[in-house]
Amino acid sequence: MTKPALYATLLRRAGGPLLSLLLLCLALWALHAMATEVTYRQIGAYVHGLPNTDIALAILLTGAGFAVMTLYDWFGLASIGRRLPAKRVGFISFISYAFSNALGMSLLVSGSIRYRFYVQAGLSTGEVARVVLYTTLSFWLGLAALTGVTLLIVPIPADVPLSGLRIPLAILLTLVPLAWFAAAALVRRPIRVGRWAFSTPTPQVAARQILIGALDWGLASGVLYVLMPQEIVGGFGHFLAIFVLAQMAGLISHVPGGLGVFEAVMLAGFGATGNHGLEAPILGSLTAFRLVYYLLPLGVATLMVIWREIRALRHTALITPWFSGLLPPFFAGLTLISGAVLLFSGATLAIPGRMEILRGFVPLPLVEVSHFLSSVVGMLLLILARGLQRRLDAAYVLTLVLLIVGAVLSLLKGIDYEEATLLSLLALALAPAHRHFYRRASLFRASFSMGWMAAIAAVLGCATWLVFFSFKHVEYSNNLWWEFSFHHGGAPRALRALVGATAVVMLFALANLIRPVRTRRALPGDADLARAMPLLKHFSSAQAHLALVGDKMLMFAPDDRAFIMYDIEGRSWVAMGDPVGENEDARRELVWRFREECERAGGWPLFYQVRPEDLDLYLEVGMSLLKIGEEARVRLETFNLDGKSKKTLRGTVNKLARDGLRMEIVPVEDVPALLPRLKLISDAWLRDKKVREKRFSLGLFDERYLSRTPMAVVWQGDEPVAFANVFVTVTKEEASVDLMRHLPDGPSGIMDFLFIEMMVWAKAEGYRWFNLGMAPLSGLQNRRTAPLWSRFGAMVFGRGERFYNFRGLHRYKDKFDPEWEPRYIAVGGGIGLPLALANVASLISGGLGGVVRR
Structure with missing residues (x-):
């Protein structure tokens, strides 16, 4: 930048x-x-x-x-x-x-x-x-x-x-x-303004x-x-x-x-x-x-x-889910207010009548220490409020302890039962809510936005103003710092408390400044991909195999229980799909961590092509969700070529089989030896289509990448005429394909043949689903009451054929009778959807030039 x-x-x-x-x-x-x-x-x-x-x-x-x-x-x-x-x-x-x-x-x-x-x-x-x-x-x-x-x-x-x-x-x-x-x-x-009404x-x-x-x-x-x-x-x-x-x-x-x-x-x-x-x-x-x-x-x-x-x-x-979702920011706001109340109380004069009562049974040193510590607790509560908003477990425990401590200190420093009641009520409300603060991350890793820092500075500034306003007629001198008294010690106590609160926030800021420098982000090596392999093989979505392309950085959860694959375009940090892993706590924590890393770097977090079952992961961190299309998944248990609607597909498969075409699943260990012959098919396909390799959400012809997955190859005699690398999972929940290429002068209907044969193979192997990939912008509504983005997307889907074959892609996949599932993009605050989609398109196309060129 x-x-x-x-x-x-x-x-x-x-x-x-x-x-x-x-x-x-x-x-x-x-x-x-x-x-x-x-x-x-x-x-x-x-x-x-x-x-x-x-x-x-x-x-x-x-x-x-x-x-x-x-x-x-x-x-x-x-x-x-x-x-x-x-x-x-x-x-x-x-x-x-x-x-x-x-x-x-x-x-x-x-x-x-x-x-x-x-x-x-x-x-x-x-x-x-x-x-x-x-x-x-x-x-x-x-x-x-x-x-x-x-x-x-x-x-x-x-x-x-x-x-x-x-x-x-x-x-x-x-x-x-x-x-x-x-x-x-x-x-x-x-x-009407242009196309909009x-x-x-x-x-x-x-x-x-x-x-x-x-x-x-x-x-x-x-x-x-x-x-x-x-x-x-x-x-x-x-x-x-x-x-x-x-x-x-x-x-x-x-x-x-x-x-x-x-x-x-x-x-x-x-x-x-x-x-x-x-x-x-x-x-x-x-x-x-x-x-x-x-x-x-x-x-x-x-x-x-x-x-x-x-x-x-x-x-x-x-x-209910919506009530559960609002509790963390609710408690964060109350904690922020409670901290401000303690600071403001420490900056003002205690009620004389109460101090007289206190003098009878509480020694002066205990009053002085309680007054000082109550302001320190107040500043700590301001800092911990951010941790509560981020659902940190450590912030929850510390806040609960400090609320109780603050209530006791409020009574000891001046019988401020109003403050003690407020803090006790908040502690009572917070106590049964531990399940909402599940993150084990360090409080020092939590990012503080400019708004939060301004809020803490504003409270500290108001407390400083209150000190000088409350004791404006006091003559300030060096001896004032060391004056201790029940009746005339209000100003010294307020000054010492203000210094204590300021010291706390400065030490916390210093601790954040000197924390270890984050390691430089780099593309994954063989060791990183080896760490990811067990996770993606057991994940429910076969699309997680896109991590093997090696063009996306990997962010791992502790103990390698989950990972996120992502890349950076401009200020956008774009994660491809949902966090990969079966441990829900690790996946949830990764979303928080990914967003915090983005904020530290001044970036915008995006999650591209996320599934409906994981939407709560993104709503929880305050991200917005917009539908971007639908993914076609064929239920293999009921898949067959029977019936009138499959007559064309059935005829294509039978004809090509009679012409001597056959499909073979080549195991991973035999793929490298075959790649030089498949490279000729890929190059011919690229020249014929006048396109260049894509990336990010699609694979490319890269020998290291293709050597990591099985290969479906269509043979005509002893010559390969088409191929596709295959994504398969250990759980046999889903099989899919990524890179698909065929000879331009090959037999007509060869890709239909390849898909049908792979589905037949996957069904025989016991897989539940076959994933045909996403159809962008399909399933969006163009009704008058529909959201603006939905109407715009539906219009592009219907009229944007000159830029991309939206309808044709949907029709092609629909002939296999798939079940269409919605896919979304999760967008963080501070970024507009057009810019988000432009950044994603740039990543897929290999740069802005690729967006306008094929």
């Missing part, structure tokens, strides 16, 4: 997270500048002094808001003509929004939960995409409508950000939902999208409104104008949950109206809003998962 390309790749990967970090730092700086006279005690006093009626009303509005959020999914499913049980939709909607609101990673958390749930419920990838598009449009249309109308009606102070652009911004935002509604009302026919919704659907989105945001603003100090809540319209601007700024910043950005705009908006001196109550109300609207639903979602896990211990059937 050239340097400009490398820099562009790094910019794509790091640009978004680094920009979010920068905006977070700017927001924290603005908050610090606007709240110079505010103390942490003042904010805490306001939160604790809120009337119970206001808190109850805020909780009620939060519940109503989450009920409205459920309508996004409900009507999104209705828009594609699908119906699912309301209880299921409500459960998954609540879980996903509770997490995406708290973490701010809607695509990572809410999107993955939705995808797993709806795919398991029977929706296709295209249908899931349409539901997500519906919900996203409703979300933004509602926000645009509410913000635009509010800004048109309500003036805002001149010091509020974007106040000078209020009217133009209001008009622009209002026009967005109006244009959507007008298109729905006036455009009757699908909008896009249908607009009905006016009722468009209006419903806008109203649901606006109601969602209106209820969210109501939660904060009832928590605000009475001195500045004179008019809801003025409050709403500042609220929607602050929310929009938070969303545009891509900072998780808009943390810091939302607070800075809110404080600037209300501070600009002459409410000086009310900064502490405003920040207090914003803190209470975060607790009620973000953390409370998250806690309820956690309890729901705990209850389901407890019930699952007695009723295993309750753990």
Whole structure:
């Protein structure tokens, strides 16, 4: 990769997270500048002094808001003509929004939960995409409508950000939902762009999208409104104008949950109206809003998962595949939040009354050590959250231990029973979930994406800001580090805890930097192929013999229990087929390892021609699946040439047999001596077809490769006229062929003869299936409701004969009455399907030039 390309790749990967970090730092700086006279005690006093009626009303509005959020999914499913049980939709909607609101990673958390749930419920990838598009449009249309109308009606102070652009911004935002509604009302026919057609919704659907989105945001603003100090809540319209601007700024910043950005705009908006001196109550109300609207639903979602896990211990059937699939990222998110809570707690002042109680029976050194270690545990939980997402067994055990340790430390450092309860509940929920964390890989091998590193840096940055905000009136000196006291030791304890947490993350980063360098990838030698031979001979698919070509690198599981064959084209790491091996744990671990190796190298993982029975291997690691064709497999038990439909084949075989043609299976040890004669047939075939050798998913005439498999040879007298190398398995589950060549001037129907004779031979030998290979793009639907890729593939299959004989290949194989099985491509995040297929085509054709040349 050239340097400009490398820099562009790094910019794509790091640009978004680094920009979010920068905006977070700017927001924290603005908050610090606007709240110079505010103390942490003042904010805490306001939160604790809120009337119970206001808190109850805020909780009620939060519940109503989450009920409205459920309508996004409900009507999104209705828009594609699908119906699912309301209880299921409500459960998954609540879980996903509770997490995406708290973490701010809607695509990572809410999107993955939705995808797993709806795919398991029977929706296709295209249908899931349409539901997500519906919900996203409703979300933004509602926000645009509410913000635009509010800004048109309500003036805002001149010091509020974007106040000078209020009217133009209001008009622009209002026009967005109006244009959507007008298109729905006036455009009757699908909008065509080239070959593609896009249908607009009905006016009722468009209006419903806008109203649901606006109601969602209106209820969210109501939660904060009832928590605000009475001195500045004179008019809801003025409050709403500042609220929607602050929310929009938070969303545009891509900072998780808009943390810091939302607070800075809110404080600037209300501070600009002459409410000086009310900064502490405003920040207090914003803190209470975060607790009620973000953390409370998250806690309820956690309890729901705990209850389901407890019930699952007695009723295993309750753990459905989709629910099982979302548990690891669910626990990873909760662990991330728990670590942040411990860090933030260590950065703030303990409650004086509780410290006075603690002083009576806990010695000061134990308090100091507990405070320091609780922040260390918090940082370790942030790191382990990534391991939980990757389903690492070691991460599970360490997290469980650290959650219990953290709960004890929370009580010892300041009787923080709220934190101890949160950590204990998470440990209780995590304890019975060990079966979901089965990977034995090292935590140091787990790759940390830029998003994860940015999240850890953001939490550490917020903790640093909290230390200086909470103790802004303390005079910092060298002696402060060594001050130990119950009453005046808050600042020293917070500083020492912050240094401890920083040291942990730096040591972990250093350990990753100095880990052993990975061995250079190289094509397999004879020793590697010897290691692979027992695995591919016992594998259920004979196509695993493609590893013997030697043009693909091999990645082995520990103890050689499985392997993956792959090659690299550009940034794409393309694995040919499923992991080869009978040990399911080893195969599953290999998929994770392959993806992690790709991410470390900045590549894109792809699995080409995967089978339906192994799709869960790829869904589990967050890959998308798309059908690319069907494979023809003949059931040999029922295979024969009887009946009217086989009349032509029967006649061809009988005629060529009378002409003296015979088929012989040449054993492996006799193949090398025969190859010079077969080379003449191969060269003549290539010249006649005007093609060159393919690779990757197809074999080529290579003496080392062909010497490793038996050979089916058609003889006419003493001369070979056609041949094909044979893939056979020890289990006799399947037989297949790869390289097939014949003399251009040989007898007509010679390949039919070869196939029929090989199937007759395989049936006599006791094989169950004969694999005729894949027909690309066959079996894809061109219906209006089908996914875009399916419709495109079906169109190419029907009209792309000038580029490739799609229909002819399918018809040829279909005359042997095979059973057609779908084959898929599994694509990782960050790569588009066209680029993935271009890279695969380049590998098969031996370079981009081979894609356009035969």
